[in-house]
Amino acid sequence: MDKNLTRRPRAADATVAATGSPGARALSVYRALRKAIIEQALRPGMKLPEDTIGERLGVSRTLVREALGRLALEGLVELKPNRGASVAYPTLEEARDVFDVRRGLERMVAETLAGRISKKQVAELEAHVRLEEAALQSGGVEAIRLAGEFHIKLVEMTGNALLSRYVQELSSRCTLILAIYGRPHSSECAVSEHRELIEAFVQGDAKRAAELMDHHLQAVVSRALIAPRVEQDIRDLLAPYAASEGLTQP
Numbered sequence: 001m002d003k004n005l006t007r008r009p010r011a012a013d014a015t016v017a018a019t020g021s022p023g024a025r026a027l028s029v030y031r032a033l034r035k036a037i038i039e040q041a042l043r044p045g046m047k048l049p050e051d052t053i054g055e056r057l058g059v060s061r062t063l064v065r066e067a068l069g070r071l072a073l074e075g076l077v078e079l080k081p082n083r084g085a086s087v088a089y090p091t092l093e094e095a096r097d098v099f100d101v102r103r104g105l106e107r108m109v110a111e112t113l114a115g116r117i118s119k120k121q122v123a124e125l126e127a128h129v130r131l132e133e134a135a136l137q138s139g140g141v142e143a144i145r146l147a148g149e150f151h152i153k154l155v156e157m158t159g160n161a162l163l164s165r166y167v168q169e170l171s172s173r174c175t176l177i178l179a180i181y182g183r184p185h186s187s188e189c190a191v192s193e194h195r196e197l198i199e200a201f202v203q204g205d206a207k208r209a210a211e212l213m214d215h216h217l218q219a220v221v222s223r224a225l226i227a228p229r230v231e232q233d234i235r236d237l238l239a240p241y242a243a244s245e246g247l248t249q250p
Contacts, residue, residue: 026066034071050085108163109151110210113154145175
């Protein structure tokens with residue numbers, strides 16, 4: 001997966017999406033939907049009608065279908081014959097399996113980075129943690145997305161493309177799981193845990209880094225609790241994501 005998919009779209013990107021090729025617009029549709037799911041605007045289990053989404057984003061159903069298929073491969077969307085698409089709604093058992101696999105892979109990430117991380121990378125991680133702190137203080141859902149992006153940054157720093165692909169997919173699924181089962185503000189202690197991880201990387205303590213990562217992800221699971229959902233019109237929910245990608249109604 002392209003690591004650029006996890007960053008915020010720039011104004012230049014939006015311009016390309018609005019006037020560029022079908023491929024550029026398809027990518028913009030994918031990014032808009034993915035971000036809407038990750039930030040919990042589109043809640044787990046919510047129906048994703050191609051015609052309604054296409055109308056709101058100003059694109060054809062073909063491009064919407066392509067984006068939904070890509071999200072389905074990541075486990076963020078479910079596609080069912082004769083029933084259309086919906087945001088995935090994993091069970092608690094599936095959620096535990098996802099976190100178990102993620103814990104194993106991210107222990108590997110932590111062990112790999114310990115003692116091998118550059119000063120530039122440390123500065124990048126510390127800057128990201130400051131963004132997490134600011135997001136928590138503002139009380140916005142952006143904090144959840146930023147918490148997931150911290151882990152994506154870590155795996156990208158290993159230089160292992162295959163490991164990066166799997167961790168990115170699992171991180172996205174975990175964010176979706178927390179949207180279903182996470183308590184409000186359940187990610188509040190993640191910032192301090194992220195700082196501890198950075199410290200272990202700098203110290204070169206692979207064993208401690210792996211243990212901290214395992215403890216961190218276990219703590220995320222332990223904070224799980226079913227939260228209520230409020231249904232809203234998908235057109236309203238997608239409005240800011242359409243604007244961020246330069247997608248408008250025809």
